[in-house]
Amino acid sequence: MAVQYPIAWHTIDNCLVDVDEAKRGVADYRCPDPDCEKPLIFKRNYKGTKYFTHKVAATCTGETWLHSTAIIIIQENSYIMINGTNCNYTNVRTKQPIGKRIPDAIIDTDKYLDLLIEVVVKSDLTKEKLADLDAHNILRIDLENLKINFKNLNKEKLTNMVLYDTGRISLIPACTYTATPAQTTDELEDYSWIVLLAIPILTYFGLKYYNGHSTEYNQKRTKKLVNHIRRKQYW
Numbered sequence: 001m002a003v004q005y006p007i008a009w010h011t012i013d014n015c016l017v018d019v020d021e022a023k024r025g026v027a028d029y030r031c032p033d034p035d036c037e038k039p040l041i042f043k044r045n046y047k048g049t050k051y052f053t054h055k056v057a058a059t060c061t062g063e064t065w066l067h068s069t070a071i072i073i074i075q076e077n078s079y080i081m082i083n084g085t086n087c088n089y090t091n092v093r094t095k096q097p098i099g100k101r102i103p104d105a106i107i108d109t110d111k112y113l114d115l116l117i118e119v120v121v122k123s124d125l126t127k128e129k130l131a132d133l134d135a136h137n138i139l140r141i142d143l144e145n146l147k148i149n150f151k152n153l154n155k156e157k158l159t160n161m162v163l164y165d166t167g168r169i170s171l172i173p174a175c176t177y178t179a180t181p182a183q184t185t186d187e188l189e190d191y192s193w194i195v196l197l198a199i200p201i202l203t204y205f206g207l208k209y210y211n212g213h214s215t216e217y218n219q220k221r222t223k224k225l226v227n228h229i230r231r232k233q234y235w
């Protein structure tokens with residue numbers, strides 16, 4: 001069965017449309033997934049449930065649809081909850097590379113310039129990706145447990161989840177991933193000279209002690225031997 005979506009992209013109004021606002025016979029609904037963008041048609045099943053579905057077979061999945069719709073919601077709005085504070089944001093960029101990575105979006109707020117946004121749907125951010133983007137503050141938006149169940153989802157609910165749900169939005173501050181290993185390496189480098197210096201010093205004193213000890217031992221032994229011979233000669 002074709003995937004049923006609760007939200008579509010309206011090509012004339014240039015905005016997301018809720019299934020409750022949709023009308024029959026309108027040909028301007030498209031899939032929000034930029035890799036698909038195929039026409040969606042509005043339908044209602046025998047139970048009265050309304051939904052959008054692809055007119056023809058499509059490559060998108062529920063996950064890519066959700067991911068793309070969440071990013072459009074970020075583009076359509078200007079406030080997001082960061083660490084419990086409702087922050088105004090501007091200048092949403094979606095295809096700007098950061099090194100070899102392209103974050104889902106980059107926004108500017110009063111507190112954070114170039115704040116990266118990553119919407120997590122199918123799989124979480126890898127350590128490699130986080131390390132690559134570690135010079136920046138990252139806002140992680142977790143939609144993972146939504147990937148299958150779109151029932152009762154609408155534009156308002158999804159907007160609240162993406163922009164205001166503090167249980168889903170978390171800030172990963174810059175330098176979270178590279179700071180610790182870098183510090184350890186520095187410490188190792190700082191103390192390595194002590195080890196290098198200690199080896200010859202310990203060797204020097206070790207040999208000196210050994211020589212002194214063995215000389216003393218030999219002297220005692222010789223003395224004993226001489227006495228022994230003397231005693232023998234005396235007898």
Ligand SMILES: [Zn+2]
Nearest residue numbers: 031036058060
């Ligand atoms: Zn599609």
